[in-house]
Amino acid sequence: MPDGSALLTDTGNNSSLKNQGINYIIHTVPRHRSSCSSDEEFIEIATNAAQNSIILANREGIDELAICLIGGEIYRASCDPQKLAEGIIRGSINQLENCQSLKEITFVDWKGNSTKHFKKAVLEKFAKEINDKWKGKVSVMAEGGDICDKSTHGAKAIVNSENAQMSWGGGISGAIRRALGTEASNVDKQRKGLMKEFNDIINGKERGDNNDNPGDQIPNQNDNSDNPGPGKDKNKSPTNNQNPPTSDGENGDNSRQQPPNDNGKGNDEDNNKGGKPGDNGSNSNSNGEKEKNNPDPGIPNSVKQYFKKNKVKLIELDGENWIITYKDKKEKKIIPVADVPEIQSLKNYLQSHGITSLDVSKLNIGREYLEEWE
Numbered sequence: 001m002p003d004g005s006a007l008l009t010d011t012g013n014n015s016s017l018k019n020q021g022i023n024y025i026i027h028t029v030p031r032h033r034s035s036c037s038s039d040e041e042f043i044e045i046a047t048n049a050a051q052n053s054i055i056l057a058n059r060e061g062i063d064e065l066a067i068c069l070i071g072g073e074i075y076r077a078s079c080d081p082q083k084l085a086e087g088i089i090r091g092s093i094n095q096l097e098n099c100q101s102l103k104e105i106t107f108v109d110w111k112g113n114s115t116k117h118f119k120k121a122v123l124e125k126f127a128k129e130i131n132d133k134w135k136g137k138v139s140v141m142a143e144g145g146d147i148c149d150k151s152t153h154g155a156k157a158i159v160n161s162e163n164a165q166m167s168w169g170g171g172i173s174g175a176i177r178r179a180l181g182t183e184a185s186n187v188d189k190q191r192k193g194l195m196k197e198f199n200d201i202i203n204g205k206e207r208g209d210n211n212d213n214p215g216d217q218i219p220n221q222n223d224n225s226d227n228p229g230p231g232k233d234k235n236k237s238p239t240n241n242q243n244p245p246t247s248d249g250e251n252g253d254n255s256r257q258q259p260p261n262d263n264g265k266g267n268d269e270d271n272n273k274g275g276k277p278g279d280n281g282s283n284s285n286s287n288g289e290k291e292k293n294n295p296d297p298g299i300p301n302s303v304k305q306y307f308k309k310n311k312v313k314l315i316e317l318d319g320e321n322w323i324i325t326y327k328d329k330k331e332k333k334i335i336p337v338a339d340v341p342e343i344q345s346l347k348n349y350l351q352s353h354g355i356t357s358l359d360v361s362k363l364n365i366g367r368e369y370l371e372e373w374e
Contacts, residue, residue, distance in 0.1 A: 001029045001164050001166060001195055001198065002029065002164075003029055003030065003031035003045050003049075003164065004029065004030075004031070004045045004046075004048035004049050004052065005028070005029050005049070005052060005198075006026050006027065006028045006029070006049055006052040006053045006055075006056055006159075007026070007027050007056075007166075007191055007194045007195070007198070008024055008025070008026050008027075008056045008057075008060060008157075009024070009025050009027065009187050009190040009191050009194070010023060010024060010025075010187070010190070011023055011024065011025060011180065011183065011187065012180060012183025012184075012186050012187055013183065013186075014182075014183060015179065015180045015181055015182075015183040016148070016179050016180075016181065017148060017150075017158075017176075017179050017180060018183070020149070020150040020151075021150055021156060022148070022150050022155070022156060022157070022158055023156050023157065024057075024060065024062060024156060024157035024158075025157070025158055025159075025160050025176060025187065026053040026056055026057065026065075026157060026158070026159050026160065027160045027162045027166060027191055028049035028050070028052070028053055028070050028159055028160065028161055028162060029049060029162060029163070029164050029166075030042070030045055030046040030049055030070050030071030030075050030161060031045045031046075031071075031075075031352065032075050032077070032348065032349060032352035032353075033071075033075060033076050033077035033078065033079050034077060034299070034300075034349065034352075035352060035353065039079045039080065039083065042071065042076065042079050042084075043079065043083060043084050043087040043088075044087070045071075046070045046071040046084060046087065046088060047087045047088050047090070047091035047092075048091070049070050049071075049161075050067055050070055050088045050091055050092050050095075050159070051091050051092065051094070051095040053065065053067065053159045054092060054095045054096065054099050054102060054105065055095065055099060057099070057102050057157055058099035058100075058101045058102045060157075061101060062102065062156055062157045063101065063102060063103040063104065063156070064102075064103060064104045064105075064106070064153075064154060064155040064156050064157070065102060065104070065105045065106070065155050065156075065157050065158075065159065066105075066106045066107075066108050066147050066152075066153040066155035066157070066158045066159065067088065067092065067105055067106070067107050067108065067159045068108055068110070068147050068158070068159050068160070068161055068172050069081065069084065069085060069088065069107075069109065069110065069117060069118065069161075070088060070159065070161045071084065071161055072084060072085075072110070072117070072161070073110075073170075073171045073172075074170070074171065074344070074345055074348045075161070075348060075352070077300070081115075081117045082115075082117050082120060082121065084117070085107075085117035085118050085120070085121040086121045086125055088107070088118075089107060089118065089121055089122065089125075089126055090126075092105055092107075092138075093126070093129070093130075093134065093138060096134070096137065096138070103137065104136070104137050104138070104139065104155070105137070105138055105139075106139050106140065106141065106153040106154070106155055107122075107138075107139070107140040107141070108140075108141050108144065108145055108147045108152060108153055109140075109141060109144035109145075110144060110147075110171075110172070111144045111145050111146055116144050118140045118141075119140050119141070119144070122140045126138075141153060146175065147159075147172065147175070147176075148175055148176060148178075148179040158176070160172055160173055160176050161173060163348065163351040163352055164351070164352060164354060165351055165354065166188070166191045166192065166195055167188075167351065168184065168188070169347070169348065169351065170344070170347075170348075299346075299349060299358070299362065299363060300345040300346070300349065302342050302343065302345060303343050303345065303346045303349070303358070303363075304363050305342075306340075306342055306343050307360055307363055310324075310326070311326055311327040312324055312325070312326060312327075312360065313325045313326060313327060313359070313360055314357060314358070314359050314360070315343070315346065315357065315358050316356060316357040317337075317346075317347060317350050317351075317356050317357065318334075318356075320336060320337050320338070321334050321335065321336055321337060322334070322335045322336075322337060322340060322343070346358065
């Protein structure tokens with residue numbers, strides 16, 4: 001899914017979420033900070049995702065929504081979480097101006113965090129505005145909590161922070177998956193189906209396919225008037241550098257999908273192939289020969305150190321396992337992801353870039369080390 005977008009599913013028929021009265025999950029897609037040009041871009045994309053969650057809830061007639069700190073853990077990397085919380089709150093409040101069916105939104109800090117960023121933002125930046133204009137409609141959990149526990153927030157729908165592939169991860173995503181239990185696979189089928197519908201529409205629009213039913217066409221992608229950006233006038237649409245061409249507004253039968261705000265242009269074919277635009281998502285050609293890849297400065301330092309310390313040639317992600325190829329190019333090990341915490345960030349990096357492996361040639365870790373593989 002494009003960065004900043006969101007889609008809505010139910011919570012199955014017999015999950016703990018459903019049994020509590022949490023009937024919907026809105027799955028959002030932030031962008032990893034390493035793929036953004038600045039903290040501001042990262043925050044704006046996460047805020048777009050929050051705004052699109054509000055639009056979806058409003059369309060579905062949902063009156064209460066609980067919002068997590070989207071992109072607030074591994075995805076934000078070095079970005080100040082306090083600024084992220086402030087951006088999400090500002091953008092959400094702006095969006096409420098145009099989503100009057102939504103009666104209340106609640107910002108939920110994760111219970112395990114020592115600093116409650118939403119709470120601090122409200123106290124320092126938004127207390128007067130909320131009290132004067134949004135009292136009873138905007139709230140924050142004072143001590144944080146578990147967004148999967150309805151007694152924490154009372155909302156019928158919760159927001160999930162997910163990767164572009166819509167595959168269950170750690171953090172909030174992992175907590176929601178566990179709360180779904182056996183229904184997780186059913187919810188996953190729902191969102192994968194919505195992703196396919198979305199991509200079919202986008203691909204058809206790029207090919208210039210004719211559609212005899214105007215109700216099924218994608219509206220003008222520059223018509224973003226109902227989705228103001230963080231800290232901006234609600235009658236102006238934000239701009240960012242997102243790649244996939246998207247639109248805003250009703251999408252016929254695709255009312256459970258909300259693309260990101262985006263006035264930019266991009267190549268959706270690149271996104272379907274995986275990786276960044278122009279990246280084929282692979283580190284070798286059809287003959288197995290090594291390509292001369294440019295180092296990616298966004299790869300976490302902990303991952304680079306792991307490559308050097310353990311003399312690793314290639315790391316591949318296979319479900320919940322790493323397949324690690326070592327220096328001699330012969331020895332491989334299969335290791336559970338959970339057993340290698342020092343490269344946990346690599347899983348999120350791979351998923352956010354739409355790839356499944358990382359070769360040493362992608363790392364900027366010194367000529368001498370790379371020459372060992374020649």
